[in-house]
Amino acid sequence: MRFTLSFVTLGLAAVEIAHALPRGYQQPARRGSVNILDDVVVFDAPAFDDPANPGSSFAQVQAYVSTRQISLGPLVDGVGGLLGKTIGLNIADSIDRVTDRLALFGTIGLSGKDVKVAVAGCGSKEVTLPATAKGGMSIQNITLGACKGFADTAKPILGSVDLSFIDTRKVKFRVFPSSADGFGVISDIDDTVKVSHSLDKLLLAKATLIDDPIPVPGMPEVFKSLAASLKSPQFIYVSASPFQLYPFLRSFIDTTYAESNGPIFLKNLTTTSLTDITDFLQSDGVFEYKSAMIDRIQGMYPGKKFLTVGDSTQKDPETYGEAIRKYGDSIACAWIRKVEGANNTDERFAAAFKGVSPDKFKVFSDDEIPSLADIDVAGGSCS
Numbered sequence: 001m002r003f004t005l006s007f008v009t010l011g012l013a014a015v016e017i018a019h020a021l022p023r024g025y026q027q028p029a030r031r032g033s034v035n036i037l038d039d040v041v042v043f044d045a046p047a048f049d050d051p052a053n054p055g056s057s058f059a060q061v062q063a064y065v066s067t068r069q070i071s072l073g074p075l076v077d078g079v080g081g082l083l084g085k086t087i088g089l090n091i092a093d094s095i096d097r098v099t100d101r102l103a104l105f106g107t108i109g110l111s112g113k114d115v116k117v118a119v120a121g122c123g124s125k126e127v128t129l130p131a132t133a134k135g136g137m138s139i140q141n142i143t144l145g146a147c148k149g150f151a152d153t154a155k156p157i158l159g160s161v162d163l164s165f166i167d168t169r170k171v172k173f174r175v176f177p178s179s180a181d182g183f184g185v186i187s188d189i190d191d192t193v194k195v196s197h198s199l200d201k202l203l204l205a206k207a208t209l210i211d212d213p214i215p216v217p218g219m220p221e222v223f224k225s226l227a228a229s230l231k232s233p234q235f236i237y238v239s240a241s242p243f244q245l246y247p248f249l250r251s252f253i254d255t256t257y258a259e260s261n262g263p264i265f266l267k268n269l270t271t272t273s274l275t276d277i278t279d280f281l282q283s284d285g286v287f288e289y290k291s292a293m294i295d296r297i298q299g300m301y302p303g304k305k306f307l308t309v310g311d312s313t314q315k316d317p318e319t320y321g322e323a324i325r326k327y328g329d330s331i332a333c334a335w336i337r338k339v340e341g342a343n344n345t346d347e348r349f350a351a352a353f354k355g356v357s358p359d360k361f362k363v364f365s366d367d368e369i370p371s372l373a374d375i376d377v378a379g380g381s382c383s
């Protein structure tokens with residue numbers, strides 16, 4: 001197996017270090033409501049029509065409950081040492097940044113936790129998600145009932161977590177509604193909309209932990225134009241990065257892709273033992289993960305058509321090719337950014353899109369990015 005420093009290996013190293021600290025640390029046995037000793041993140045959620053109840057909808061809400069951060073110093077030292085040894089990256093001048101970006105890696109997921117959420121302007125009352133699983137995650141479709149203004153705007157609705165009355169923290173999330181028909185856009189993040197240098201260990205680590213995130217030039221404009229031409233499609237960002245990078249990626253999409261905002265799906269990285277970590281690593285699993293996310297999105301929006309956008313660094317061509325073979329016209333089109341240094345051979349794309357009509361996908365180079373905005377995707381064109 002080729003062992004490269006990817007987000008996943010970096011994350012695993014961080015999780016491993018966090019979990020090794022402090023020595024002899026035991027997961028606290030706290031069950032029941034989220035309390036003042038816990039942290040909770042609720043990821044922005046997509047909402048979709050309930051086919052059985054016209055006018056009513058579901059939000060697919062995912063929450064993560066953890067211990068409040070343990071001291072991050074040892075984690076940052078550990079990761080810093082690892083990066084120094086393996087790729088010669090010195091983080092000494094950027095400790096605050098690195099600490100901030102690694103914050104969620106320093107938490108330990110708690111099982112058996114009940115998260116209570118409520119969504120503004122919806123007929124439904126507070127809902128308790130199923131108790132968190134091992135690793136701290138819980139995911140559930142919650143009935144929103146009829147939300148005010150839901151049907152005619154694509155604007156996100158605010159949700160909040162109900163904490164105990166002595167807990168003054170405010171934990172919020174957004175729900176992004178979208179109609180059962182019309183368009184959606186499924187997009188990768190790293191090296192598709194954000195410069196991440198996935199193929200270069202040193203630059204990848206810098207871009208992830210230290211640098212200000214920068215967009216792939218021209219892509220924010222292309223996405224903004226898609227928001228208009230596809231009439232406020234549901235944008236869903238699907239990345240194989242670990243969810244611990246959520247705050248970083250969330251703020252990047254909020255600021256740089258405000259016009260094409262939407263939920264972000266990231267990979268669960270909640271292993272708590274070395275055996276799990278080895279398993280996780282051995283099945284790099286990006287194709288399987290992304291395919292599962294496309295299934296998840298299809299489950300919510302079986303009546304939509306999707307434009308899928310990705311790049312040639314990981315498995316996007318293979319995933320989207322498979323999605324077109326599986327879902328036919330529901331996947332209207334696949335756009336793949338050719339990233340220098342990746343496998344950009346004709347044989348790769350031919351294999352990935354085997355059996356797919358050539359007018360259903362487009363592999364583009366960076367100088368073609370501005371012209372993507374001129375393609376009439378709504379009218380059925382892909383290139």
Ligand SMILES: *[C@@H]1O[C@H](CO)[C@@H](O)[C@H](O)[C@H]1NC(C)=O
Binds near residue numbers: 133134137138268
């Ligand atoms: C993440 O973990 C939760 C709880 O174990 C599980 O229900 C969910 O399906 C997982 N999500 C993904 C994307 O694997």
Ligand SMILES: *[C@@H]1O[C@H](CO)[C@@H](O)[C@H](O)[C@H]1NC(C)=O
Binds near residue numbers: 139296299300
């Ligand atoms: C939520 O609803 C969708 C669409 O019906 C379904 O595909 C999915 O399995 C449901 N998820 C959960 C966690 O119940």
Ligand SMILES: *[C@@H]1O[C@H](CO)[C@@H](O)[C@H](O)[C@H]1NC(C)=O
Binds near residue numbers: 343345347348351
């Ligand atoms: C590129 O991908 C194709 C198809 O998977 C494979 O046959 C070929 O060996 C790869 N080339 C390189 C340089 O990795």
